[in-house]
Amino acid sequence: MDTVFIRGLEVETVIGIFDWERRIRQRVRIDLEMAADIAQAAATDAIEDALDYKAIGKRIIGFVGDSEFLLVETLAEQVAGIVREEFGVPWLRLSVSKPGALRGADDVGVTIERGGQWQ
Numbered sequence: 001m002d003t004v005f006i007r008g009l010e011v012e013t014v015i016g017i018f019d020w021e022r023r024i025r026q027r028v029r030i031d032l033e034m035a036a037d038i039a040q041a042a043a044t045d046a047i048e049d050a051l052d053y054k055a056i057g058k059r060i061i062g063f064v065g066d067s068e069f070l071l072v073e074t075l076a077e078q079v080a081g082i083v084r085e086e087f088g089v090p091w092l093r094l095s096v097s098k099p100g101a102l103r104g105a106d107d108v109g110v111t112i113e114r115g116g117q118w119q
């Protein structure tokens with residue numbers, strides 16, 4: 001399986017369950033791995049035949065920056081839906097984390113996989 005990935009995408013957003021978290025913007029980190037057959041893009045050397053990580057990254061930045069979810073779970077599910085539906089991605093693995101949200105830990109968050117098997 002070929003994949004196209006985005007690692008360490010950081011976006012500031014309103015997220016969290018506590019009152020103080022509703023009043024500030026916090027940094028979330030997104031790691032995304034997407035199934036994509038890269039053969040056609042490699043053969044033509046044309047961006048039109050590729051899964052465009054820049055276009056997907058910009059869409060995620062806009063959506064996450066405007067969102068105000070309580071849980072990282074909800075944010076992850078929503079982002080996964082956008083990537084799958086708008087960009088035709090058949091399978092993805094997505095992590096959403098809040099670096100520094102837990103004292104003593106580097107990072108906390110969730111990882112989800114969505115979509116079926118990919119040859």
Ligand SMILES: Nc1nc2c(c(=O)[nH]1)N=C([C@H](O)[C@@H](O)CO)CN2
Pocket residue numbers: 015016017018021070071072073098101102
């Ligand atoms: N599974 C989760 N646990 C927690 C979340 C979350 O989004 N998913 N959020 C919080 C708080 O908002 C925390 O990040 C504040 O530091 C706690 N647990």
